[in-house]
Amino acid sequence: MKIVLATVLCVLTLGYPLVDIAMGRDLKDLQKDGVLRHLGVPYANFVNGPDEGLDVEMMKLFAAEIGVRYEYVPTTWKGVVSDLIGNKVIVDGKNVKMGEKVPIRGDIIANGMTILASRQAFLNFSAPTFPTQVWLVAGSRSSLHPIAPSGDLQKDILLVKGLLANKTVFGISGTCLDPKLYNLDAVHAVSKLFEGSLNELAPAVIQGEAETTLLDVPDSLIALGKWQGQVKILGPISEQQEMAVAFRKDSPELEGAFAKFFMKIQSDGTYVMLVKKYYPDVFYYYPEFFTFKNLATTK
Numbered sequence: 001m002k003i004v005l006a007t008v009l010c011v012l013t014l015g016y017p018l019v020d021i022a023m024g025r026d027l028k029d030l031q032k033d034g035v036l037r038h039l040g041v042p043y044a045n046f047v048n049g050p051d052e053g054l055d056v057e058m059m060k061l062f063a064a065e066i067g068v069r070y071e072y073v074p075t076t077w078k079g080v081v082s083d084l085i086g087n088k089v090i091v092d093g094k095n096v097k098m099g100e101k102v103p104i105r106g107d108i109i110a111n112g113m114t115i116l117a118s119r120q121a122f123l124n125f126s127a128p129t130f131p132t133q134v135w136l137v138a139g140s141r142s143s144l145h146p147i148a149p150s151g152d153l154q155k156d157i158l159l160v161k162g163l164l165a166n167k168t169v170f171g172i173s174g175t176c177l178d179p180k181l182y183n184l185d186a187v188h189a190v191s192k193l194f195e196g197s198l199n200e201l202a203p204a205v206i207q208g209e210a211e212t213t214l215l216d217v218p219d220s221l222i223a224l225g226k227w228q229g230q231v232k233i234l235g236p237i238s239e240q241q242e243m244a245v246a247f248r249k250d251s252p253e254l255e256g257a258f259a260k261f262f263m264k265i266q267s268d269g270t271y272v273m274l275v276k277k278y279y280p281d282v283f284y285y286y287p288e289f290f291t292f293k294n295l296a297t298t299k
Contacts, residue, residue, distance in 0.1 A: 024086065024104055027066065027253035036063040037071045039083050039106035043198055044218040045278035046112035046130075050074075054130075054278040055110035055245075061270070065261045073106040077175055077198070084109050085122055085248055091174040096121060107254065109246035112218055114176045116241075124249050126258055128242035130218070130275075131286045134176060136160050136169070136234040137215040137223070139206045147235040160235035163212075164189035170201055170213035177201075177214040182237050206230050218243075221281050 030036055038059040040047040047053040050072040063070035073083070081089045083106055088099030096118040114132055115125050138144050144167070147159045161184065168190045171179040177198070179191035192210055194201055202223035205213045214237060215223065223231050245262075247255045265271040272290055275282065283290060 024248045024250050025107055025254075026251040027257050030068055030107060030254065031066060033068075035069045035071050036066065036108065037073050037106040038063075039073050039075050039080055039109045039111075041075055041077050041080055041111045043077075043111050044222050046110070046218065053111075054274055055112065057274055058129075058265070058271070059108070059110050061265065062258060062261050065264075066257055075105065077172070080109055080111070080113075081119070081123065081246075084246065087122075089122065091118070091178075098122065107251070108258075112243050113246050114216070114241050115244050116176065119246070122249070123246045124252075124255055125244040125246055126255070126262060128244050128289075129262070129271075130243040130279075131282070131289045132176075132217040132241045132243055133236055134182070134214050134216050134238040134241075135220050136163065136212055136237050137202065137205060137220060137231055138212045138234055139208065140230050140232055142211060142232070144212065144234055146232060149235075153236065153239060157236055157238070160237055161187045161189075163234060166190065167212055168192055168210040170194040170204065170210040172198065172201075176216055176238075176241070179214065182214075202227060202231055216241075217282070217285070218279065221279060221285075225281070 025033070036059070038056070040053075040055060040059075042048065045053055046055040048056070050056070056072065060070045075083050082102050084104065086104040087101055090097050090099050109123075112130060112132075113119075115128065119125075144163050147156060147163070150156055150159070161182070164184060165188045169179060169184060170192050171177045171194065173180075173193050175198070179189070179193075184191055194204065194210075194213070196204065198219055201213045201215055202219065204210065206227060212234065220233060224233075245258060247258075262271070275290060
């Protein structure tokens with residue numbers, strides 16, 4: 001079913017070793033030290049490990065562009081922002097507050113992070129790099145059926161929420177899949193916080209651990225391909241959203257260098273080539289997003 005789309009992410013602390021960075025660094029500091037430390041959470045096809053993924057490949061190209069060595073620093077959704085800004089961040093739905101100081105472990109976040117107003121309070125984002133939206137997903141054996149798109153996104157969202165009366169729905173606290181962001185209590189949904197990773201949500205629903213789950217576009221596309229015939233998209237829960245690369249607010253030179261680099265790889269076709277490699281189906285859902293003009297001017 002083709003859904004009318006419209007649309008940050010998305011956690012257990014694994015105890016990764018700390019990188020010895022006492023303070024945040026900007027472009028000149030990175031070039032002096034000779035390394036760009038890329039904070040990445042394994043997620044969908046953005047980060048599949050230290051050597052593979054859309055954002056991994058893009059960050060390697062960026063490191064080469066600014067003349068430094070690339071270093072992947074694995075982290076978690078719970079800790080990624082803290083690892084960049086040097087303060088713990090406490091998220092409760094739409095409410096965010098700063099906590100105690102922690103070591104800074106990296107210079108840039110790139111792992112399919114959604115641009116959210118709550119995050120913009122303490123992060124700067126690049127121009128959007130990928131479109132997303134939160135969908136409601138169920139196993140193929142579910143009695144729930146996808147909505148018939150009306151052409152009105154707000155109406156479609158209400159129709160999808162209406163499916164959730166007295167139904168269980170998985171979400172993950174502190175991410176774009178947090179049920180508190182979408183007022184699901186108002187439709188008497190039974191929200192359940194999932195304790196595993198984003199990559200485990202689809203199989204958990206297939207196995208019947210909950211009747212439905214919130215899932216964003218990139219993970220939904222992966223699930224549809226990986227578990228063909230075992231999941232179905234019921235419809236949109238959110239308006240269209242956008243993902244981007246995140247920076248500390250005190251690294252404007254690094255942010256500016258990335259902006260120039262991103263313009264370059266858009267104009268020469270490199271970025272679209274990378275997207276086709278990792279998300280070939282996204283062009284069916286968002287054909288306009290990946291034009292150079294749109295990516296270059298949207299922010």
